[in-house]
Amino acid sequence: MTLEEKAGLCSGADFWHTKGIERLGIPSVMVSDGPHGLRKQEGETDHLGVNESIKAVCFPAACAVASSFDTDLIEKMGETLGEECQAEDVSVLLGPGVNIKRSPLCGRNFEYFSEDPYLAGKMAAAYIRGVQSKGVGTSIKHFAANNQEYNRMSCSSEVSRRTLREIYLPAFEEAVKAARPKTVMCSYNKINGVYSSENRKLLRDILRDEWGFEGYVMTDWGAVNDRVKGLAAGLELEMPSSGGMNDAKIVKAVQDGTLDEQLLDRAVERFLRVVFDYVDHRNPDAVFDREADHKKAVDIEAECAVLLQNNGLLPLKQGKKIAYIGAYAEKPRYQGGGSSHINASRVTSAWEAAQKKDRNVTYAQGFPFDGDVKDDQKFAEAIELAKSSDVAVIFAGLPDSFESEGFDRKNMKMPDCQNALIEEIARVQPNIVVVLHNGSPVEVPWADKVSAILEMYLGGQGVGEACDRLLYGEANPSGHLAETFPYRLEDNPSYLYFLGDGKKVHYGEGVYVGYRYYDKKKIPVRWAFGHGLSYTSFAFENLRASAEEMDDEGTIEVSIDVRNKGERAGKEVVQLYVSDRNGTFGRPDKELKGFAKVPLEQGERKTVTFKLCARDLSYYHEALGDWYAPSGSYEISIGPSSDCLEAKTTITFRTKKLLPFTVDGTTTLGELLADPRTAAVIQQMMAEAQKAMAANTPNEEAADSGDMMSAEAIQAMMQAMPLKSIVSFGMMNGEQMEGLITVLNQTIGAV
Template structure:
């Protein structure tokens, strides 16, 4: 290979061309290009004017970890890998295996757990599943990328013991147990050095100690020195640009980067490319089995539901009359925002499925439907379900206490839906309406609790949330709390079936 060819190989081609809407693509140099696409709750390929790439919206990784079922997680990984394969994607940019160091990290929903062992073994199952379909997986963000605030400039200062016992441990487990094709280095600095330019992290620990033999790629636009990235052992610079190619060529010619260092990265990319579907000439169908995977998404979410409290309130008898409060029955959240969002063909809302299993108080739910449509509009809801949209919190207490008393008189139970969403690029806040209940949520719970409990009828709260919220101050006002995280496209079915006992949380 010529010097120009080797340099071109280690720098991405920019936005994906073969599969428009995918995250990126390597350059076709001696081997076919490799298409990369985001995850982790399902394959994400952004729609274009010409077409949409529908993919299954699976439960978020935090919910997958809540199943404690490695075989099930591996099946989910395989299903995602199959969808990637049938859309022409070679490398899937997931799973995220950073630690829930802070409960308000905006991307916690993309990560499995606060526990390094659980994170590692669940991630290993996930990676095995993806790669069993012939698609490479990319555990990320290596390493200590546990917040979104200032993520591209922050210097994470941490002792080596804490690093190895907590933040590196999930990566060590997944590398040794699942042998991923790729690792994505993180945006942040680690003890003064950008992760993508950190030789101790990428070469000494990852390769020499753990035996990793795949490729390391940057996060999109990470770091500030492509020469240092290659020297440190970061093989592929993404998304890449012609300017970076020029910088690397000049560096080799001036002796700032040796050709042997360049050869090392180029060879690793060639080895992984030879594993890829593109290299093997796979003819993808553009027709993944979305129906079968929808059922798997339901199964995975069903096992990840957590019953936080139940004082005889659940299960509800099928066909009983229920009053459902909160806009979340309509604004049901399937997943989070940012690169981890999904484009499913269908999303089942909580209200839709409750109407199938129970006798919903239509005067109340219809009022919430009208309210949401007036405030949001149909187009917004379509984006919320099938693309991504940030639902600025609406007041929840749209009914008076007199109306609540009327609903308590003619219904057997109350259900209150509380939602929270977060996403890439920002962290959650320690304030009302985020970690704490908003004033309107608190008022609603207090009204419903007073009126329904006065008549001996239970109050159930459903938490359709991206991460922890404070519950201690209000848990005694309700009789059951059902945590359903961000459960994917089958959200409504899972909630309804858990409430009536078809699912045992």
């Protein structure tokens, strides 16, 4: 292979195809946007979806699928998407998106799973396993710290190492280690001043050396900054084509010695390995059965919808006169805008589904599908219909113009015309159900005035049929929120930092993202992370652990019995949280470390078991450069949501890991007492000091007068005392102190 050919393979042939080399039998293959459907464009192509793509099945977006808390479900969805890709000869499906929902305002939140990295990672791994089981690659994105649309192509995400490791990288880590995606897509933005596309720390040190990634790294479309630096850092494929400009730069760099040709060879090898893996698993007999896949989309969405509140009005009773109000009843908003926009093969609205089933339903538009315009006549018609009906079901949410790739939301509000109509109907109709179609949380000032709220999210082309099943009890809601719904935007932890100044955005909230923040600050929220209701009820009983203690190499199994104590079959999401009870500074109150979705018939009981290891108890210690859990007590809590933990137990953890520690004059006695390597030396020194102080104690009369410090005060003062101060207090001289420091460092092994 010539130098020019090798350089050429490192960029696309056009918008959606890689280059081939006919004389060497290297094929050109196609990649296509996902993640919740196949957006295969034909003819003129573009990245943001302005031009037409083939008819395909639009599955629920990630915002909905994550709410299923069901890894089996998303894996099966992935299998279906993989089969569709094979039928359309697409080698790599560009997804899933696992960026953390740092703020409700990110315009692309509908494409991302969760505010929680554990949940996002597990869902992503399942999706990847499903797609790749069909011989099609995936491209997990956007690596990394891509959490806003504003200036996403140039802004620098300023994030601490601990925050990166605990919040923004774990979903990628889990997916890479557990599911081995064929490709990783780097993001547009900088991370701490270095573009992702040329960030060696991310692309080589972490992704490959630590996590063992074996595929190739590709850019988001147009994300290259310096192509030669990028290739050296671990960026294999630039998309789309640069018209030969960057290929020539690679050639020149090799020729003048600024780029080692072995790095280019390695990049080409990684790229070709993925290409030929697809070729070897090509299935020309695959069929894209749009009708069958549409039914799957309906079934999946029925598992994703979240019943946020219900005073007993749902499920709707047959024979009742029901008013459907709002444009989304007739024309549902079922997907977001931008590069993931699917040309849906068919869409059935809730209004159509009700008509097909001969429901006793009438319809009034009330407000428009897009925009925020109040039509007085349509308002009046909707109010009158609601007044004359037994129940009003209002289909509301966010219009296309409110959330999309390319821009961020300005606030968490729904259109004023929608809020106003809900308020007006609440004055004349006590029985109101609000069905929400949105890709991220919204403020709901009318929540206490309505009977039930059903969150459908952006539920794909089957959203209307799934909604009909749920409203009338043909399906039992089983989704739980993968993100917190705060009462107002100002409560969000990123509120003071989000978007930044256009050049940099500081992640000043650190690890306190989503429920981690609301829990720590004890801020009330509208609906907590993990929240979701059902038409039945469940009991959590008999929590037990396989052992009381665990060490660095060990594991503990935690089991609980879940019982359906209601009157119909249903599914419960069992969530396990871990809490550090050692007073460790800077740790959230609790963190999700296990979940399972459990189907239960009426009266049925099942046992759910989770396995915990040291990593599940740990935080990222920057000085250690590794995960660390201090020895001590850890609380294990299990329940149906983060704010409803019905069973708890405590385990003891013992670690042999020792933190980096160098002693100098500013080291406090408290620090030395807390470290097992130095505690004995300091305890002996303090005992001798206390003896000396006792020998100089005033007589009892002076003690009784209150002139003496209490023993507790003396102890606290000594704990906070730096070594350099013990000279001032006459406990030893300077030479003795320097000797003590030397002994302590030798004991630690720091010298």
